[in-house]
Amino acid sequence: MSSIFKEGIYDTGSYARTGTLxxxxxxxxxxxxxxxxxxxxxxxxxxxxxxxxxxxxxxxxxxxxxxxxxxxxxxxxxxxxxxxxxxxxxxxxxxxxxxxxxxxxxxxxxxxxxxxxxxxxxxxxxxxxxxxxxxxxxxxxxxxxxxxxxxxxxxxxxxxxxxxxxxxxxxxxxxxxxxxxxxxxxxxxxxxxxxxxxxxxxxxxxxxxxxxxxxxxxxxxxxxxxxxxxxxxxxxxxxxxxxxxxxxxxxxxxxxxxxxxxxxxxxxxVLPTRNARNGQVFTSKGKINLRNESHRLSDSPIDPQCECKVCKTYSLGYIRHLHKVKELTAFSLSTYHNLFFMQSFMEKMRKSIEIGNFQGFYDHWKNLFGS
Amino acid sequence: MSSIFKEGIYDTGSYARTGTLxxxxxxxxxxxxxxxxxxxxxxxxxxxxxxxxxxxxxxxxxxxxxxxxxxxxxxxxxxxxxxxxxxxxxxxxxxxxxxxxxxxxxxxxxxxxxxxxxxxxxxxxxxxxxxxxxxxxxxxxxxxxxxxxxxxxxxxxxxxxxxxxxxxxxxxxxxxxxxxxxxxxxxxxxxxxxxxxxxxxxxxxxxxxxxxxxxxxxxxxxxxxxxxxxxxxxxxxxxxxxxxxxxxxxxxxxxxxxxxxxxxxxxxxVLPTRNARNGQVFTSKGKINLRNESHRLSDSPIDPQCECKVCKTYSLGYIRHLHKVKELTAFSLSTYHNLFFMQSFMEKMRKSIEIGNFQGFYDHWKNLFGS
CATH class of the missing domain: 3.20.20.105 (Queuine tRNA-ribosyltransferase-like)
Known part of the structure; x- marks a missing residue:
């Protein structure tokens, strides 16, 4: 049968590769x-x-x-x-x-x-x-x-x-x-x-x-x-x-x-979506627990570096409140953000392979999300 | 103080009126x-x-x-x-x-x-x-x-x-x-x-x-x-x-x-939103219980006459399924529809007062939603 996969770029230091399905x-x-x-x-x-x-x-x-x-x-x-x-x-x-x-x-x-x-x-x-x-x-x-x-x-x-x-x-x-x-x-x-x-x-x-x-x-x-x-x-x-x-x-x-x-x-x-519903979101600085008291008065978005509509619109303080009172909107906003994060994370990873920097990408994110 | 309300059209057969706040x-x-x-x-x-x-x-x-x-x-x-x-x-x-x-x-x-x-x-x-x-x-x-x-x-x-x-x-x-x-x-x-x-x-x-x-x-x-x-x-x-x-x-x-x-x-x-979460939606033909078995294979939208994005996109059969398995998306889709319905209902009511047909409007909807 005809192949559904086309190989892209191979990383030289690992088995990482890009491709098209x-x-x-x-x-x-x-x-x-x-x-x-x-x-x-x-x-x-x-x-x-x-x-x-x-x-x-x-x-x-x-x-x-x-x-x-x-x-x-x-x-x-x-x-x-x-x-x-x-x-x-x-x-x-x-x-x-x-x-x-x-x-x-x-x-x-x-x-x-x-x-x-x-x-x-x-x-x-x-x-x-x-x-x-x-x-x-x-x-x-x-x-x-x-x-x-x-x-x-x-x-x-x-x-x-x-x-x-x-x-x-x-x-x-x-x-x-x-x-x-x-x-x-x-x-x-x-x-x-x-x-x-x-x-x-x-x-x-x-x-x-x-x-x-x-x-x-x-x-x-x-x-x-x-x-x-x-x-x-x-x-x-x-x-x-x-x-x-x-x-x-x-x-x-x-x-x-x-x-x-x-x-x-x-x-x-299911983790990015399930964790979102439980108040854990992913950011460019690592994981955040949205329910933390420390976010109560935070005017910042979940991730100032994130371009998603949730981060462009809502503060950490607001989303924390929605989670604390178990509003349904908390689930959709947090899920949207985490899935945007995952898309962006994978896109950056593909890019890192293409430009020959997968090891740098790997080290950076492993350090942030090590646990 | 200056008034926040400007009277609009008064219905001749009742106390109904339009206005601007x-x-x-x-x-x-x-x-x-x-x-x-x-x-x-x-x-x-x-x-x-x-x-x-x-x-x-x-x-x-x-x-x-x-x-x-x-x-x-x-x-x-x-x-x-x-x-x-x-x-x-x-x-x-x-x-x-x-x-x-x-x-x-x-x-x-x-x-x-x-x-x-x-x-x-x-x-x-x-x-x-x-x-x-x-x-x-x-x-x-x-x-x-x-x-x-x-x-x-x-x-x-x-x-x-x-x-x-x-x-x-x-x-x-x-x-x-x-x-x-x-x-x-x-x-x-x-x-x-x-x-x-x-x-x-x-x-x-x-x-x-x-x-x-x-x-x-x-x-x-x-x-x-x-x-x-x-x-x-x-x-x-x-x-x-x-x-x-x-x-x-x-x-x-x-x-x-x-x-x-x-x-x-x-x-x-809270009724339009609470009822939506419980699977009851409002339509141009009256109320519908989304959980009814009769909608299982329905390709129709909640309301064929409704212009909302939920009715333009999803079938009754799909939304019924989401309600039956208690998916969170069921709540947002149904709530969106009911609030669109209420907006549209009020807009038509204002129009009916403006054109002198409030009694006709009243009779029509009271007949559909009598209970």
């Missing part, structure tokens, strides 16, 4: 951060806000959308993009990770996973084919295969079982997808926990299949950062250059820095 | 509906949204702002308008009504009311002068006097006591305000429950004082609608034509129709 005509500059619209909206924002912020690739969660509003709704509305009036590109996970982390009960079977809804306890089953069908109804530009993400701390036996299952399902998914590939892409998911041998085996196995991209799962799931870095470093030299690499569920500013340094092109995480 | 250079067409920004934001919206919706007079609650963020913050920021980045006109209540309805305990004294905060039980006292001081710090264009709003069902003795207290405090407030009137206006509040004699006595007493406008309190506090209408009708012929009349805390579409019919110029109510 072409998803059905929508051009996405990488490395990119994707905000998460779990249930069909980026929490507290409108689709107009997403456009205004310049995001042209966002993520939605198949597990949540499968349960509510359900497949029939997406079939009727011809996909989530139409449903939510969003015109750009969309990536969906397979729903597997949410089954393991949210469902009240789940049980593996050879051909999939049975689970009970965390909402009403109802019984369901996901298979490699059924989650592709669901993602086809959602209409994402990038779909994910069903995988087995063993929890952090799993022993080697459990990790090997996860690998076998993940690889078998990836092959089934590929075959099922290829029956009728259409315009939607599918990425497989590398597993293996913090075991380097298994990680490399998984990467090698999955890269042999002609998927248009590759995802890395099971990281940033509780392991200490040195473990996280060690696994990224062990994989970096072996990542296929011609395909986009997506590190799932990551992350913090520092985790993204480590990811890009090790050749990752795509990231998604 | 001039608040420190901001021209407000009446009859007007004011959305409520209790704690310094219209819940779920931004100040940019308020501007975009075209509201140039909004209400904030002194009781809430006094408790949080407190007077010191408004003194520092030079008023709520600066604090929330809102440039148009502002009206504040005195805080009295919230003391009676929200405070965990309150006790009248000759010169004011002692109460305990509903947030932390802390002890406070409001006096006619102190609530004007607080409203001066908030910087509203229209301030309200402290009054005694006896609950619905109070006996005549209690209503008379409330009247005496309300009138005495109104006189004190006027004297205190006149020591240094500045650009902020003060309105007194007519009380008297559903007792016509007391209502007329209160109206007459307060209209004798040279306040720039007059407010009517203690209606829409639980009385059946016929009682509400009876009291409005008894006052209508006696309302001073040269001053704006403000009916506090009202209301529903039908209550506003009855108010305008009886000469009211200004209204405020």
């Amino acid at each position: 072409d998803l059905n005509g929508i051009q996405i500059q990488t490395p990119i951060f994707m905000p998460v619209g779990t249930r069909g909206s980026i929490k507290s924002l409108t689709s107009e806000d997403i456009d205004e912020l310049g995001y042209n690739l966002i993520l939605a969660n198949t597990y949540h959308l499968y349960l509510k509003p359900g497949k029939e709704v997406f079939d009727h509305f011809q996909g989530l993009k139409n449903f939510m009036s969003y015109k750009k590109a969309l990536l969906t996970d397979s729903g597997g990770f949410q089954v393991f982390s949210l469902a009240s009960l789940f049980k593996f079977e050879d051909d999939g996973v049975r689970f009970q809804s965390h909402i009403d306890g109802s019984h369901h089953k996901f298979t490699p084919a059924s989650v592709i069908d669901m993602q086809r109804s959602i209409g994402s530009d990038i779909m994910m295969v069903l995988d087995d993400c063993a929890p952090y701390g799993s022993d080697t036996k459990r990790l090997e079982l996860a690998l076998d299952r993940t690889h078998r399902w990836a092959k089934e998914s590929f075959a099922y997808w290829m029956e009728n590939p259409g315009g939607q892409n599918v990425f497989p998911i590398v597993q293996g926990g913090v075991n380097e041998t298994l990680r490399l085996r998984s990467l090698e196995t999955l890269q042999k299949i002609d998927f248009p991209g590759i995802a890395i799962g099971g990281l940033s799931v509780g392991e200490p950062r040195p473990e996280y870095i060690r696994i990224l470093e062990c994989m970096a030299p072996h990542l296929d250059k011609s395909r986009p690499r997506y590190l799932m569920g990551v992350g913090t500013v520092v985790d993204i820095l480590e990811g890009v340094k090790n050749g990752i092109d795509m990231f998604d995480c | 001039d608040l420190n250079g901001i021209q407000i067409q009446t009859p007007i509906f004011m959305p409520v920004g209790t704690r310094g934001s219209i819940k779920s919206l931004t100040s940019e949204d308020i501007d975009e919706l075209g509201y140039n007079l909004i209400l904030a609650n002194t009781y809430h702002l006094y408790l949080k963020p407190g007077k010191e913050v408004f003194d520092h920021f030079q008023g709520l308008k600066n604090f929330m980045s809102y440039k148009k006109a502002l009206l504040t209540d005195s805080g009295g009504f919230q003391v009676f309805s929200l405070a965990s305990l309150f006790k009248f004294e000759d010169d004011g009311v002692r109460f305990q905060s509903h947030i932390d039980g802390s002890h406070h006292k409001f006096t006619p002068a102190s609530v004007i001081d607080m409203q001066r710090s908030i910087g509203s264009d229209i301030m309200m006097v402290l009054d005694d709003c006896a609950p619905y069902g109070s006996d005549t003795k209690r209503l008379e006591l409330a009247l005496d207290r309300t009138h005495r405090w109104a006189k004190e407030s006027f004297a205190y305000w006149m020591e240094n009137p500045g650009g902020q206006n003060v309105f007194p509040i007519v009380q008297g429950g559903v007792n016509e004699t007391l209502r007329l006595r209160s109206l007459e007493t307060l209209q004798k004082i040279d306040f720039p406008g007059i407010a009517i309190g203690g209606l829409s506090v639980g009385e059946p609608r016929p009682e509400y209408i009876r009291i409005l009708e008894c006052m209508a012929p006696h309302l001073d034509k040269s001053r704006p009349r403000y009916l506090m805390g009202v209301g529903t579409v039908v209550d506003i129709l009855e108010g305008v019919k009886n000469g009211i110029d200004m209204f405020d109510c």
Whole structure:
């Protein structure tokens, strides 16, 4: 198939690189951060806000959308993009990770996973084919295969079982997808926990299949950062250059820095939006807790160097007040700012790679957001 | 003093009228509906949204702002308008009504009311002068006097006591305000429950004082609608034509129709915003409950005749989904629509008075929103 990824500039001192992802005509500059619209909206924002912020690739969660509003709704509305009036590109996970982390009960079977809804306890089953069908109804530009993400701390036996299952399902998914590939892409998911041998085996196995991209799962799931870095470093030299690499569920500013340094092109995480709702915002000087008493009389914006409309309009003192009294507007203003920050952060990172200053960029931001 | 109100067109078949309120250079067409920004934001919206919706007079609650963020913050920021980045006109209540309805305990004294905060039980006292001081710090264009709003069902003795207290405090407030009137206006509040004699006595007493406008309190506090209408009708012929009349805390579409019919110029109510958050929206065909199963696959906007950006962008099916899964975006989209509806409703009402069709307008909307 024709490639969806065009390599850009490579950093000389690391595996960092820029690139362009072409998803059905929508051009996405990488490395990119994707905000998460779990249930069909980026929490507290409108689709107009997403456009205004310049995001042209966002993520939605198949597990949540499968349960509510359900497949029939997406079939009727011809996909989530139409449903939510969003015109750009969309990536969906397979729903597997949410089954393991949210469902009240789940049980593996050879051909999939049975689970009970965390909402009403109802019984369901996901298979490699059924989650592709669901993602086809959602209409994402990038779909994910069903995988087995063993929890952090799993022993080697459990990790090997996860690998076998993940690889078998990836092959089934590929075959099922290829029956009728259409315009939607599918990425497989590398597993293996913090075991380097298994990680490399998984990467090698999955890269042999002609998927248009590759995802890395099971990281940033509780392991200490040195473990996280060690696994990224062990994989970096072996990542296929011609395909986009997506590190799932990551992350913090520092985790993204480590990811890009090790050749990752795509990231998604709820942290910038969730932290915003909890009153933590990101600035050019580091993180700020909006609820701090010290901001009570502050006339300054959240970040004097930020060009977002929230920083141009509102004071720290006002946004602190809204958070303290739990006004809904606190959530949307803070979320808007954090997503503007992430866009700007990624844009500056791409620029730093282009001008050969990724190491300087990395040092600067790691120092500010070290913890 | 120079009048803040210019009479417009009078309806020939009722007391309905149009007019223009001039608040420190901001021209407000009446009859007007004011959305409520209790704690310094219209819940779920931004100040940019308020501007975009075209509201140039909004209400904030002194009781809430006094408790949080407190007077010191408004003194520092030079008023709520600066604090929330809102440039148009502002009206504040005195805080009295919230003391009676929200405070965990309150006790009248000759010169004011002692109460305990509903947030932390802390002890406070409001006096006619102190609530004007607080409203001066908030910087509203229209301030309200402290009054005694006896609950619905109070006996005549209690209503008379409330009247005496309300009138005495109104006189004190006027004297205190006149020591240094500045650009902020003060309105007194007519009380008297559903007792016509007391209502007329209160109206007459307060209209004798040279306040720039007059407010009517203690209606829409639980009385059946016929009682509400009876009291409005008894006052209508006696309302001073040269001053704006403000009916506090009202209301529903039908209550506003009855108010305008009886000469009211200004209204405020949390219903359009609160109902929106609960999934009830207003349309050209009546009220809609967004959570209804029947909207699940609806491609139509909330109201095909509505010109608001929510109706131009999103389907009923999508907004229903957001409400069903309690996404924050559901609140802002629904609130935006309802406030657009209220603006449009009031604009059409003013037009109907101007062209001599208020009765037709009244019949049409009363029929649609009768309950």
